[in-house]
Amino acid sequence: MEEKQKSLSPPPCPSTVTVRRNPPRRARATPYTTTTKPPLSSLASAKPHDVPTFPIDEILSIQIPQSEPKQAIAESLKIFLRIKPLKTFTKVTTTTKSRPRNVWPQNPSKKNTAKENRNPEITKKVKKKDEEACITLNDSYSVTLTPPQSLQELKRSKTEVYEGFSHVFPADCSQNDVYDKMVQPLLEDFMKGKSGMLAALGPSGSGKTHTVFGSLKDPGIVSITLRQIFKKNDESSSGSLRSFNLSIFEICSERGKGEKAYDLLGGESSELSVQQSTIRGLKEVPIQNLEEAESLIGQAMLKRATATTNSNSQSSRSQCIINIRASCNGFSNETKLQSSDAMLTIVDLAGAEREKRTGNQGERLVESNFINNTSMVFGQCLRSLLEYQKNRKKGLQKHHQNSLLTRYLRDYLEGKKRMALILTVKAGEEDYLDTSYLLRQASPYMKIKFDNTEEPCNKRQLKTFPRAEKNKKIKLSAPKTSQIEEIFHGERCQISQEVNLQGKKADPTDRSSPRLEHVAQDKNERDHIIMRNFSRVLWNVLKQCNEKLKVAEGEIFTLKDSLRREQLKSLGLETELISLKSSCLAEPCIPEVEVIVNAKELLEVDAALTNERNVDDDSCNLIKARREAGAEESSETPVPNVVRNADDDSCNLIEARREAGSEESSKSPVPNVVRNVDVDSCNLVNPRREASAEESSESPVPSKNVKDAELVPCHLSSENDAEPRQSVNSEGNVGIPSTITHVEAEVTDFQRDQAIQNQDDPTPSPEQVEVSQDCINSGLSNVQTKSAISRRFPDSEKQERNRRLLPASSRSLTEEMNDLDIKDIQTEKQQVKTTKTRVQKKAVSIQGQETEVPAREAEPASTKKQKNGQKPKRRLQPASSVLLTREINTLEIEDDIAEPKVNRGGKKTTVSQPRSQGSVTLLRLLTNNLHL
């Protein structure tokens, strides 16, 4: 007992107690589960092997009901689809007799159809064309459209699924099927007094007319409807109360000028007046029975515009509208409604057609444009109505204004009245585009499905296109060929890697794998694409380079032109300066002026030549030959020879210079001022000789002897012209210019010979002097130092040019000086003698001094005192002192000239310049300090 009590007593409380505040909720048991819930005992007794297996087979076997077809959009608009059978013509070929297609009298052009049908070749062709179908029926409400292989995208198949149709009529459906499903509901409403419209829309030859009008054997919906109308009217007790009228008209375009409406039941003047959507003057013919109606329709069909095209032997060229108006004469007992006029409109639209397929030309083409436009507007109205009915929030886009037909059918196209539309399509592969266009336009719903046949290919395509874009980016910058090559090689490597990967994926060991073929094809395709892209990029790069080159060339030309202009300008300024100087100093500066003028001419010629040849000026080599010689005959004081050179570094230069001066004054220093003008390599030899001697023994008489063998510069730079240069030569130490050229050598040889010859006879004859000068000239000309310009312009012409260039005052002076020179040479023997002696001395001195002295070296006056045989020391002057010296020289000359001078002709060429005593002293000081 105690044990029992112990066992019944509660267990001792634990030290810690957990209180659950929110116990977990349990789901409420469903009645089913509660009822079938097995008892606990049974559960406890249940063994594991009794657990039923999961009924997977049962689940899989359950047939899931297909999703409900998308309902037609609204009652006011029903869209049907009818597929034209593929092998239509097989039937025709089997029926050997050519029978009229329609119930009504046929168009004469129909005969052609019969001929074609008899011709087996044509039939075969047509048969062949329509062998493959592009459209398949999914169910009664949807179809799938598959593009033909030729139109399939690369490695991607596309299918379009069109659904939401009220009904899809397969190819083997009958006209009665169409009537039952499509027309019957409308007719019932019509009989009750509701208006409605039926329209057939589709590409040319798809069976619209066949559907609407049919044939004798297979009448269309118009015939069936009329039959039904009269049948129903007869059946009904209140039939007598309703009357029917028929009107038929067509809308067409006359030579593309605009839309016109013609009454097909009217008389001769069948054209109708159209005002907006109202057609006036349309004849309504009352119809009492079926026969009357059919005969009227037959008449209308005869009048309707038809033509033969490649698509259809009897193609409708107009929009045909048939109106059946039912008017009630009283209150209908059946409907219990106030009878009102109801209109049943049946429209056979002209089929849209593509020019390629129809082969239309001329007037037919204009017609087809009209038809296509009308179809397009109709399709737009339909599309907007469909969209509006799907989503009422969207406003209804109104396109009906764009054609007469849509204006006329406005109420239907805006959804205010009931409309049933039948889309007729051809099922052939070749008709895919037409079918697709129509279905996209007029089907309620559409889905496009893409099926990737090969994933790697698509992946590759996606990779390829960005790379192509990369190349495009590169071409915008200034790419180098190496860059492009790198990109190209990189791309190739990547692609080859990808192809290898694909090859691996495709299991190369398995030869039966069809992927290997694809890989090879892909590789070829890829290579082709890459090469094409690369060539495009390369082509663009080359084009850009070419453009840049052209721009650069243009810039070079403009720069060269501006340089030449500047040179000419500076030369002009130089000329002016010299002329002014000469006018001030009364010194004939003709050589300089001449040189500059010639240089200017040469520049112009050069400019012309360079424009033609575009020679790079920088590549010219500079050759300078200079010759300076001076001699002094003064025993007491040094007589400086001031030589002024102008260099030209811009082109090939050969400078030949000759200076000679002598003075015979015994007491006072007689300066010889010799001006040398730079001579260029363009080989103009411009000999000039001036000799002057003074024999005054008391007063210092400056003599000015200029004897130049000038080579007129071809490319004379005015900048370098300004460079001062001095060489002071004593009797024993003659400063020889830097480079003694071959020309100089020849000249000096000649002079030496002359000097030797004249040793015996110290008094040379004037002829000798002339001969020697001629020899010098010829010697120079032998080495082609004659310029093209000098050849072009003889001396007389040059003088004339100088005359023109020089100012009036200086011109007169120059002329005077020239006259004087000539006179001196011809008449005064003493002067000639002096000159000759000077030439001889110079020749000897040159002979004695074969030592090369660096160019641009100015010899100080102190070196004159050095003994013979001693090398003249160099003394480089700073730039500032050179400039100063130059200025002082000028001043000195001016100073000398400032003194009254009497030339040989006895004419006074005094240019009086007032100068203060202080300035004279300063000048002398400066001169002494600078050893001038």
Ligand SMILES: Nc1ncnc2c1ncn2[C@@H]1O[C@H](COP(=O)(O)OP(=O)(O)OP(=O)(O)O)[C@@H](O)[C@H]1O
């Ligand atoms: N469902 C069909 N069954 C048998 N034959 C058909 C069918 N549809 C069309 N046809 C035939 O195809 C030919 C062309 O048809 P139809 O004239 O009706 O085309 P259409 O669409 O009116 O062309 P168009 O717009 O050029 O007038 C006709 O000979 C017609 O008999």
